[in-house]
Amino acid sequence: MSTAENRPSHSDVAVIDVGSNSVRLVLYRLDGRAIWSVFNEKVLAGLGRDLAATGRLSPEGVTSTLVALNRFRALVDASRPRLVFAAATAAVREARDGEAFRLRVEQETGFHLTVLSGEDEARFAALGVIAGAPDSKGVVGDLGGASLELVRLGADGPAGGITLPLGPFAMGSLRGFDPDAVRAAAHNHLAPLERTFRTDTLHAVGGAWRNLAMLHMRMSGYPLAIVHQYEISRREVLDATRFIAQQSRGSLERVEGISKRRVEALPHAAIVLEALVERLNIQRVVLSAYGLREGMVWQAMDAELRRGDPLVAGCAALGSRAAMAESLGSAIEAWAGPAFAKLEPLFKGRDRALFSAACRLAELGAQFHPDHRDLLVFQTVLRAPFAGIEHPERAFLACVAFARHTTSNQTPEPDLVGRLLSPEQRQRARAFGAAMRLACDMSGRSPELLARTRLDIKGPDLLLTAEEAWGAVLLGDQTAKRGQTLAGLLDRELRLRTVVPKPKFLTSVF
Numbered sequence: 001m002s003t004a005e006n007r008p009s010h011s012d013v014a015v016i017d018v019g020s021n022s023v024r025l026v027l028y029r030l031d032g033r034a035i036w037s038v039f040n041e042k043v044l045a046g047l048g049r050d051l052a053a054t055g056r057l058s059p060e061g062v063t064s065t066l067v068a069l070n071r072f073r074a075l076v077d078a079s080r081p082r083l084v085f086a087a088a089t090a091a092v093r094e095a096r097d098g099e100a101f102r103l104r105v106e107q108e109t110g111f112h113l114t115v116l117s118g119e120d121e122a123r124f125a126a127l128g129v130i131a132g133a134p135d136s137k138g139v140v141g142d143l144g145g146a147s148l149e150l151v152r153l154g155a156d157g158p159a160g161g162i163t164l165p166l167g168p169f170a171m172g173s174l175r176g177f178d179p180d181a182v183r184a185a186a187h188n189h190l191a192p193l194e195r196t197f198r199t200d201t202l203h204a205v206g207g208a209w210r211n212l213a214m215l216h217m218r219m220s221g222y223p224l225a226i227v228h229q230y231e232i233s234r235r236e237v238l239d240a241t242r243f244i245a246q247q248s249r250g251s252l253e254r255v256e257g258i259s260k261r262r263v264e265a266l267p268h269a270a271i272v273l274e275a276l277v278e279r280l281n282i283q284r285v286v287l288s289a290y291g292l293r294e295g296m297v298w299q300a301m302d303a304e305l306r307r308g309d310p311l312v313a314g315c316a317a318l319g320s321r322a323a324m325a326e327s328l329g330s331a332i333e334a335w336a337g338p339a340f341a342k343l344e345p346l347f348k349g350r351d352r353a354l355f356s357a358a359c360r361l362a363e364l365g366a367q368f369h370p371d372h373r374d375l376l377v378f379q380t381v382l383r384a385p386f387a388g389i390e391h392p393e394r395a396f397l398a399c400v401a402f403a404r405h406t407t408s409n410q411t412p413e414p415d416l417v418g419r420l421l422s423p424e425q426r427q428r429a430r431a432f433g434a435a436m437r438l439a440c441d442m443s444g445r446s447p448e449l450l451a452r453t454r455l456d457i458k459g460p461d462l463l464l465t466a467e468e469a470w471g472a473v474l475l476g477d478q479t480a481k482r483g484q485t486l487a488g489l490l491d492r493e494l495r496l497r498t499v500v501p502k503p504k505f506l507t508s509v510f
Contacts, residue, residue, distance in 0.1 A: 012038075012081035013300065015293040016072055016111060020048030020091035020145030020169050021265070022207070023065050025072040026293055027079055031317035033308035035131060035290075035297055035387065039075075043068040044262075048091030048146040052172035057095045069109045085296045086111040089121050090146035090167065118163025122149035124295035126158035129203045131298035132290030132387045133229060134310065138201030141276060142291060143208055143269055146170045150197055160196065164189045166272050168208075173268040179245050182268055186275035193279070200283045202276060205291040208269035211262050213287045215255055216240045223416035226383065228289035229390050237277050237285050241270040290387065309353055310387035315360035315397075318384060328440075329360035331447035336435045339457045343490075346425050347393065354393060355432065358400040362436045363445070365405050374406040382413075395420040396429050403433020404440075407485055431489040438464075438482040442473060449473060462492035471498035 013028045027039040045064035047057055076084060092098040093115050105113045116124070125142035130153070140158070142149040146169045151161035166186055168174050173182060204213075210227045217225055219240065232240070244252070245267045252263045276282060298306065320326050333356050345351045361381060365373035382398035389397070399411055399421070409430065411417050417426065435455065443450035452470040456463045464483050466474050473479070474496050487494035 012079065013083045013297050014076050014079065014081040014085070015296055016069065016076075016084070016086040016113075017293050018047065018065060018069075018086070018088040018092060018105075018113060020051075020089060020147070020167060021046060022145075023047070023068045024293070025068075025075060027075075027081060028297055030297070030301070032313045033301070033305050033310045034314035034317050035294055035310070036314075036317075036385065039079075041072070041075075046145075046169075048095070048167070048169040049174065051091060051095060051146055051169050053175065055095065056097050057091060057101055062101060066105070066108060069105060069111060073109045073111065083300055084111075085293075085300075086113050087124075087292070087296065088113050088115045089292070090118070090144055090163065091169065093117070094146060094165075094170075118147065118149060119161045121147075121292060122151040122161025122163060123158050124292045124299070125149055125205050126151045126153050126161070126203075127295030127298050128291040128293065129153065129205065129288045129295075130157070131294045131310070132288050133203075133286075134388055136201075136203055136286075136288075138203060138286075139197050139199040139280065139282075140203045140205060140288075141209075141273075142205040143167065143272060144206060145265070148272060150193070152197065152199075153203065162193075168265045168268040171268070174264050177267060179267065179271055182271045183275060186272050187279065190275055190279040194281075198280050200281075202280070202282045202285045203288050204273070204285050205288050206269070207262055208265045209273060210287060210289065211258050211266055212240065212244065212269055212273065214258055215244065215252075215266075218255055219243075223413065223419060224382070224391055224394070226391065226394070227287045228385075228387075230287045231391075232285045232287075234277055234283045234285075237282075238274060241274040241277075244270040245274070309356070311353060311357045311389050311393075312360060314384070314386045314388075315357040318380075319361045319364045325445065325447050327447045328445055328450075329362055331450050332362055332436055332439045333359040335439055335450050335453065336455050339455045339462075340432070340435070342457050343428070346422075346428055347396070350393065354396060357389075358397055358432050359436065361397070361401050362404060362440055364401060374402050374404075374408070375412055377401040377405060378412050392420045392425070396425055399426060399429035400432040400436070403430045404436045405433075407434075427489065431486060434482070434486040434489055438479070438486050441482055442479045457490070457492065460493055461495045462487040462490055463495050463497065465496075466498050467501045468498045474498070 015026050017024045022042050023045045024042045026037055029036040029038045045061045047061035047065050049058040049061055092101055102113045102115060105111055126140040129136050129140050136153055138153055140151050140153050144167050146167040148164045148166040151158045213227050213230050216232055249263055252266055319329060340355055347354060365377040368376045378398045378401060381401045382394055395417055402411055439450055453466045483494045
C-alpha cells in the first residue's frame with residue numbers, strides 16, 4: 001500500500017461476541033483506519049432469556065451457544081486472522097453459572113472468553129461509536145438483551161460508564177411484557193442519573209434500536225435505508241416509541257425490513273428509549289451501526305492510525321482496487337484542492353474531508369462497463385459501508401462520483417438527492433466530479449503528468465496551467481471540453497496558459 005494514502009497492508013481481526021441474546025462472529029478487514037466487516041454470522045441463542053426467572057443461563061441458550069462457538073472455531077482456524085477477541089457481556093457476567101459456562105467454553109472450543117464488566121462494556125461501545133463517527137459527542141447508550149450501558153462521550157473520549165438492568169431479559173419482558181412496569185423501572189433507574197448524563201445527543205447502539213430506526217424510516221418515508229448515522233429528532237423519537245409500544249407483535253412482524261427474531265424486544269426497547277429521551281432531555285438520537293465489537297478492533301489499532309479519517313481511508317481502499325496508480329487520488333487532491341478551497345464552504349467544516357474522500361474515488365468505475373459507470377458508481381458510493389459520514393454527505397459523494405463519469409445533471413434517485421442536498425450542494429458535487437474528470441482525462445490518469453499542471457481560481461477566471469515543456473497536455477478538444485464544463489459549473493471563464501517553472505534551489509539552515 002502507498003504511504004501517500006497512509007494505509008498499511010490489510011490485516012484481519014476476528015471478534016466473537018457472546019451476548020445475552022445473540023452470539024456473533026465478525027471477521028474484519030482493516031485498511032488503515034477503515035474497518036470493513038467481511039463476514040458476519042449471528043445466532044440468536046437467547047443465552048440470558050431465563051435470567052429474570054432463575055438467575056441462571058438458559059439451558060437451551062447454552063446448547064445453542066456452544067454449537068455456534070464450535071462452528072466459529074472452525075471458521076477462525078480456517079481464516080487465520082492476525083488478532084482474535086472473544087468477549088461475553090451481561091448474561092454471563094450476571095448469571096450464577098456464568099463462570100462455569102466460561103470454563104466450559106474454553107474447554108470445548110479453545111476460545112478464552114473475557115467476561116466484560118459493565119464499565120468495560122460501556123467503554124467499548126463508546127469506542128465503537130468513535131470508530132464509526134470520530135467527532136461524536138454526547139452520551140452513548142447500548143441496549144442489549146440483559147442490560148443498558150450508558151457512558152459520556154466528550155473531547156477526551158469515553159468517561160463514567162455504568163450498566164443498568166434494563167434489558168428485556170433482565171426484566172422478563174419476553175415472558176410477559178408489561179409496558180407500565182418497564183416504563184416505571186426505566187424512569188426509576190434513570191432519575192438519579194439526570195444531572196450526570198443530561199445531553200443533547202444520544203448515540204444509540206444495539207440491534208433492537210437499529211430495528212426501531214428502520215421502522216421509523218418506513219413510517220416517515222425516508223429514502224435511504226442505512227441505519228448508521230441516521231438521525232431522529234426528539235419529537236419524532238417520542239412519537240415513534242409511543243406508537244411502537246402500543247403495537248402487537250403480529251403488526252410489527254408485518255413491517256418489511258424488520259428482523260422477525262428481534263420484534264419481541266422492540267416494544268421494550270421503545271419504552272426504554274422514550275424514558276432516556278425524557279429523563280436526559282435528549283434532543284436528537286443518532287444511530288450507530290458500530291458498537292462493542294468495532295470498539296475492540298479500534299482500540300487494537302496503532303494510535304497514529306486511530307487519528308486518521310475513516311471516510312478518506314475507506315474511499316482510498318475502495319477506489320484503489322481498480323486504480324492504475326494508487327497515488328492518483330492524492331495527486332488530484334493536490335491539483336484541485338487549492339482552487340476548491342477558495343469556494344464558500346457548504347458542509348460545516350467538512351468540505352475538505354469530503355473533497356479528499358471524493359478524490360480517492362476517482363478510479364472507482366474503471367472496471368465497470370463504460371455505458372453504466374455513472375449509475376454503478378453512484379449506487380456503490382451511496383450505500384458503501386463507510387464510517388465517518390452522515391447521510392447528506394453520502395448523497396453528496398455519490399453525486400460527485402456520478403459526475404466524474406458523465407455531464408448529465410439528471411442524477412439517479414432524484415427524490416433522495418433532493419431531500420438530502422440543497423441546490424448549492426448538488427451544484428458543488430457536479431463541479432467536484434467535473435474537476436476529477438478533467439484531471440483524469442487531461443493527464444491520462446498519470447499522477448506524474450498531472451503534477452506538471454495546476455488548477456486555480458482567480459476572480460472570474462478558472463486557470464488551467466501547464467509547465468512550458470509539458471504544454472501539449474493542454475491541447476485537444478477533450479481537455480478543452482472538460483475544462484469548459486468545469487468552468488461553467490463554477491460560473492467562471494476558462495483560461496489556458498503555459499509557464500516556465502521556477503527553479504528549485506537548495507538551501508541550508510544553520
